[in-house]
Amino acid sequence: MKKQVIQFLKDNRERHLQELEDFLKIPSISALSEYHDDTVRAAEWVQQELGNIGFHEAKVMESDGKPVVYGEYIADGNAPTVLVYGHYDVQPVDPVHLWDSEPFEPTIRDNKIYARGATDDKGQVFMHLKVMEAVISQDEKPPVNFKVLIEGEEEIGSPNLPKFAEENADMLKADLVVVSDSALVEKGKPTITYGLRGLAGIQIDVKGANSDLHSGEYGGGVVNPIHALVKIVDSFRDENNRIQVKDFYRDIPELSQDERDALAQVPFNEDKLKSDLGVSDLDGEEGYSYVERTSVRPTLEVNGLYGGFQGEGIKTVLPNEATAKITCRLVPDQNPDHIVEQLTQHVYDNAPKGVEVEVKPFDKGKPYVTPFDHPVIQKAAQAYETVYQNDTAYIRGGGSIPIVAELDRILEVPVVLMGFGLPDENLHAPNEHFHLENFDQGMETLAHYFYLLGE
Template structure:
C-alpha cells in the first residue's frame, strides 16, 4: 500500500504545493495581539483541511489563549493510535527588510519554498496532513488510527496546552506521539531527535538613582547600574565556561559512554561551521565536544542587555536602570522552577551595594529524553533509511519544545521526534525556507512509518 500512497503524493505534488502556499500566506503570529484574527484563521484552515482529507471528526477547541485544532480518524480500534502534534503559529518576521521575498507570499526558488513557517512548523505539519490524505484516498483502511493536535501557541511557549492536555487526557489517548518540528543534522542524513533541552529564563532589572544623573557631577560617586549589571553577568561563568550558579549542575547526570559514542558519530565539520558563522573560533564548556555542548549539556546565555543612552553620538549620563535577559537550556533532570530560584539567589548574592535589583521569571519548559532503542524509535529510523539510503543519526536537540515533555508526562507514551528541516533553513530568521527535497522524501518516510507502525504493540 505504501507504493500507492507515494504515487498519489507524486501525482498531486503541484496541487499540494499550491495548498501549502495558501497555508503559509496566513499571518498567524501568536506573539502579536494584532494578529489574533490571523491565528484563528490558521486554525480554521487546519480544521477545514482535516475535513477535506477525510477525517470524520475535526474541531477547533478553545484554551485560555489561542485555540487548538483536534481531529481523529479511527480506522480500527485494535490498531495502534498515533497522535500527531504540531503548531500552526509562527514567529514575527522582523527585520522584514532582510527578506528577499515577502514573508507571507510563499516563493519557490532553487528547489526551496520561502515563507515564514515554511519549516517551523507549518510545512512539516502540512506533510503529515498530505500523507494522511494519501492514505485515506488510496485505501479503504488506514494502517493506524490518527489523532491530530495542532496548537497556536508553540512560538510563545505553549502556556495553555498542558492544562488543555490534562483536561482532555482521555480524548488524546494514543500509543505514541509523532512530532515533526526538528531538523536533519545535514542534508541527506536521517536524524532522530530522542531528547530536547528544557528552558528557564529570567529578566534582571538593576536600578540605581531615581533618574539619570550627569556623569560629570555624579560619576565616581554613585553606582552606575550598567557597571553593576556587568558584574552580575560576569559572575555567571568562569574562564572554562562552567556555570557558577550554586546547585546548577546538581541534577545533571553524567553521560553514558554509549551516548557519547552516538553523539561522536554525528557529522560535524568545525571549519565549515566557523566559515558559515564568520567567527574565528568556537567556544563552550571545557571537556565536552561541540555536539555535546549544544545538545546534552546545560547552558546559560545572556540574550539581551541594555541600559543608558542608545542614540547617535554620546550623552554623558549615569543611567538609572540597566536590564539583562538570561535563559538557560536545561537537561534531564533539571527542574525549570528550581533553576529560576537558583538564578535569583545567585543574582542577589552578586548584586553590588548601591543598587536595587528586581528579578522576573519567564519562559519555562521541562527537558525531555526517551531511550533511543525504543521500538517506535527504531521503526522511525528504518523508515528514514528506506527513503534516504543513509544511516540514521541519533541526537538530542539543543532547542526546546516545552510541550513535548508535558505530553510525555501527561499521556505517558513515547514521543518520536522525526523532523525534515535542515539547520540552515533560517527558522525564526529572515528568509525562512524548506528544502523541497525533504518535503518529498519526508512524506515518503512518513508513509512507510505509518505502515510499519501497524505491527506495533505498545
Template sequence: MSTNLTQYFKDKRDQHLAELTEWLSIPSISALSEHKSDTLKGAQWIADQLEKIGMENIKLHPTDGHPVVYADWLHAEGKPTVLIYGHYDVQPVDPLHLWETPPFEPAIRDNKIFARGATDDKGQTFMHVKALQALMDTDGELPVNVKFLIEGEEEIGSVNLPDFVEKNQELLSADVIVISDTGMQEKGKPAICYGLRGLAGIQIDVKGAKGDLHSGLYGGAVQNALHALVRLLDSFRDDNGVIQVDRFYDKVEGLTDEEKAAYENLQFSDDELKKELAVTELAGEKGYTTLERMWVRPTLEINGMWGGFQGEGIKTVLPNEAHAKITCRLVPDQDPDEIVELLTSHVHAHTPPGVTVNVTPFDKGAPYVTPYDHPAIQAAGRSYEKIYGVPTQYIRGGGSIPIVATFDQLLQKPIVLMGFGLPGENFHAPNEHFHLENFDQGLLVIADYYNELSKAFKK
C-alpha cells in the same frame, strides 16, 4: 514504498506547495497581541484542511490564549492510535530588513521555500496532513487511528497547553505520539531525536537613581544601571564557559559510553560548523565536544539586553534602568522551577551596590529523553532508511519543545520526534526556509511510517 504514492505526490506537488503557501502567508505570531486575529486565522486554516482530508470531530478548543485544534479519524479497528502534535504559531520576524523577501510572502528559490514558519513548524505539520490524505486517497482508509493536536502557543512556551492536556487525557489517549518539529543532522542524513533539552528563562530589571542623570554632574559618584547590569551578567560564567550559579550542575549526569561512541560515529566537523555559521572559532564549556555542548550540557545565554540612550549620536547620561533576558537550556534531571530559583538567588547575591533588581520568570520546560530501541521509534528509523537510502542516526536535540515533557508525564506513551528540517534553515531568524527535497522525501517517509507502525506496533 508504493509506486502509487510516489506518483501521487509528484502529481499533487504544485497543489501541495500552493496550499502550504496559503498557510505560510498568515502571520500567526503568537507573541504579539496585534496578531491575535491572524493567529486565530492560522488555526482555522489548518482545521479546514483537516476537514478536507476526511478527519472528524474537528474543533477549535478555546484556552486562556490561542485555541488548540483537535481532529481525529478512529476507524482502523485493532490498529494503534497515533497522536500527531504540531503548532500553527510562528516566531516574530525581526529584524525585518534582513529578510531577502517578505516573511509572509512565501518565495521558492534554489528548491527551498522561504517564509516564517516554513520549517518551524507549519511546513512539517502540513506534511503529516498531506501524507494522511495520500493514504486515504490511494487506499480509501488509514492503516492506523489518528488524532491531531495542533496548538498556537508553542513559540511562547505552550503556556496553556499543559492544562488542556491534563484535562483532556482521555480525548488525547494514544499508543504513540509523533512530532515533526526537529531536524536532521545534515542534508541527506535522516535523524530521529530521542532527547531534548529543557528551558528556564528570566528577565532581570535593574533600577538605579530616580531618573537618568547628567554624566558630567553625577558621573563617578552614582551607580550606572548599565554598568551594574554588565557586572551582574559577567558573574554568570567564568572564562572556561562554566556556569557559576551555585548548585546549577548538581543533577547533571554524564553521557553513557554507548552515547559517546554513537556521537563519535556521527563524524561531526567543527570546521564545517564554523564555515556554515561564518565564525572564526567555536566557544563553550571547556572539556566537552561541540555536540556535547549543543545536546547534552546545560547552558546559560544572554538573549537580549537594553537600557540608556539608543538614538543617533550620543546623549551623556547615567541610565537609571537596564534590562536583560536570560535563558538556560536544561538537561535531565534539572528542574526548571529549581533553576529559576537558583538564578534568582545568584542575581540578588551578585547585585552591585547602588541599584535594586527585580527578577521575572518566563519560559519553562522540562528536559526529555527516552530509550531509542522502542518499536515505534525503530519503525520510524526503517522508514527513513527506506526513502533516504542511508542508516538513520539517533541524536539528541539542543532545543526545547516544552510540551514534550508534559506528554511524557501525563500521557506516558513513547514520543517519536521525526524531524525533516536542517540546521541552517534559519528557524527563529530572518530568511527561514525549508528544503523542498526534504519536503518531497518526508511525505514518503511519513506515509511509509504509518504503514510500518501498523505492522510493528502490536496492540
C-alpha cells in the same frame, strides 16, 4: 498499498504545493495581539483541511489562549493510534527589510519554498496532513489510526496547552506521539531527535539613582547600574565556562558511554561551521565536544543587555537603570523551577551595594528524553533509511519544545521527533525556507513509518 500511497503523493505534488502556499499566506503570529484573528483563521484552515482529507472528526477547540485544532480518524480499534502534534503559529517577521520576498507571499526559488512558517512548523505539519490524506484515500484499511493536535501558541512557549491536554487526556489517548518540528543534522542525513533541552529564563532589572545623572558631576561617586549589572552577569560563569550558580548541575546524571559514542557519530565540521558563522573560534564548557555542549549539556546565555543612551553619537550620562535577559537550556533531570530559584538567589548574592535589583522569571519548560533504542524510535530510523539510503543520526536537540515533555508526562507514551528541516533554513529569521527535496522525501518517509507501525 504503500506503493499506491506514495504514488498518490507524487501525482498530487503540484496541488499540495498550492495548498501549502495557501496555508503559509496566513500571518498567524501568536506573539503579536494584532494578529489574533489570523491565528484563528489558521486554526480554521487546519480544521477544514482535516475535514477535506476524510477525518471522522475535526474541530476547533477553545483553550485559555489561542484555539487548538483536534481531529481523529479511527479506522480499526485494534490498530495502533498515532497522535500527530504540531503548531500553526509562526514567529514575527522583523526585520522585514532583510527578506528577499514578502514573508507571507510564498515564493519558490532553487527548489526551496520561502515564507514565514515554511519549515517551522507549517510546512512540516502540512506534510503529515497530506500523508494522512494519501493513506485514507488509497487504503481501505489504513495501518494506523490518526489523531491530530495542532496548537497556536508554540512560538510563545505553549502556556495553555498542558492544561488543555490534561483536561482532554482521554480524547488524546494514543500509542505514541509523532512531532515534526526539528531538523536533519545535514542534507541527506536521517536524524532522530530523541531528547530536547528544557528552558528557564529570568530578567534582571537594576536601578540606581532616581534619574539619569551627568557623568561628569556624579561619575565615580554613584554606582552605575550598567557596571553593577555587568558584575552580576560576569559572576555566572568561570574561566572554563562552567556555570557558577549553586546546585546548577546537581540533578544531572552522567552521560552514558553509548550516548557519547552515538553523539560522536553526528557529522560535524568545525572549520565549516566557523566559516559559515564568520567567527574565528568556537567556545564552551571545558571537557565536552561541540556537539555535546549544544545538546546534552546545560547552558546559561545572555540574550539581551541594555541600559543608558542608545542613540547616535554620545551622551555623557550615568544611566539610572539597566536590564539583562538570561535564558538557560536545561537537560534531564534539571527542574526549571529549581533553576529559576537558584538563578534568582545568585543574582541577589552577587548584587553590588548602591543599587536596587529585581529578578523576574519568564519562560520555563522541562527537558525531555526517550531511550533511542525504543522500538518506535527504531522503526522511525528504518523508515528514514529506506527513503534516504543513509544511516540515521541520533541526537538530542539543543533547543526546546516545552510541550513535548508535558505530552510525555500527561499521556505517558513515547514521543518521536521526526524532523525534515535543515539547520540553515532560517527559522525565526528573515528568508525562512524549506527544501522541497525534504518535503518530498519526508512525506515518503512518513508513509513508510505509518505502515511499519501497523506491522
